[in-house]
Amino acid sequence: MSEPNGRGGRPRGADAPGGVRTLERGLSVLWALATLREAPLSQVARAAGLSASTAYRLLETLRQQGFVEWEEASGLFRVGLRAYQVGAAFDAAHALTAAAAPEMRALVAELGESANLAVLRPHGAGLEAAYVHQVEGPQLVRMFTQTGASAPLHASGVGKVLLAARPEAEARRALEATTLTAYTSHTLTTVDAALAAVARVRGEGFALDDQERELGVRCVAVPVPGADGQVAAALSVSAPTSRLTPEQVPRFLAAAQAAASRIAVRLGHRDA
Known part of the structure; x- marks a missing residue:
């Protein structure tokens, strides 16, 4: 997955950092995405109240775990299969x-x-x-x-x-x-x-x-x-x-x- 802001390549910091604060932010990103249905990075970050770089790191970690999907052609994120399975x-x-x-x-x-x-x-x-x-x-x-x-x-x-x-x-x-x-x-x-x-x-x-x-x-x-x-x-x-x-x-x-x-x-x- 290349970075969806158009610069290409894989960003640094794609691995999920630890800590309760990170978990809270990750859940806020997932909830924002559930509300938006599908959206580009900038919109997800804005809805979650996070910077684009922080939102991207969290989205990438969620994507690796199957909770988020990303379509390269459109640059849109959406809720993934594992989130559906939880629901x-x-x-x-x-x-x-x-x-x-x-x-x-x-x-x-x-x-x-x-x-x-x-x-x-x-x-x-x-x-x-x-x-x-x-x-x-x-x-x-x-x-x-x-x-x-x-x-x-x-x-x-x-x-x-x-x-x-x-x-x-x-x-x-x-x-x-x-x-x-x-x-x-x-x-x-x-x-x-x-x-x-x-x-x-x-x-x-x-x-x-x-x-x-x-x-x-x-x-x-x-x-x-x-x-x-x-x-x-x-x-x-x-x-x-x-x-x-x-x-x-x-x-x-x-x-x-x-x-x-x-x-x-x-x-x-x-x-x-």
Whole structure:
């Protein structure tokens, strides 16, 4: 890529400098470009409030990473594919919660207990389950979960459901990269024990968190298929053990599975 101001050649300083200030400027350039749709260097720099040389260095770094594209014939910059992929991930997350919210409200109305939706996301060298939506039940009992919080893979129904959707080798790596904290005397604290529980989830199609994260709390979790048939999320219902007794598990499981199927249909999964 030659310098778009017409002088030709590759400018010095094309490598991205470090620091938070540089990141802030880079994001301001990307946002300016998103607003402009496509524009020459001078216009992008003006919109971002930067000098042309600084804007160019940032644009070139963004171009190298695929967040910006540059057309040599016209000299115009535009948002690149990787920026689109970030936006698509945002859209997918919102599509998931939009599809799940009404069915989760119906589930809570049916059972009178709190429902949670979680997805798998990268965390350090491994993975973690993260709650992306919650509908609280009418009972005046505050559970340990909240939207945005993470759930331990080894000590949560949603964590085991999400791991069960991955190949066994990947599930093992994720557990080996995780600190298997003993939250209660019921918590599985070895990789082999957790993998055995994940294998049971694969076979049975649901997970039970039986006071593994918090004493006195039981949880039933089921997978939610996406449009492609792959597991897009895990749906769970949590309640005190006094209300979610072993005898009540089949009723809670059936209700959760029905809700998961309805969410899958909303996501475009035809076989749900």
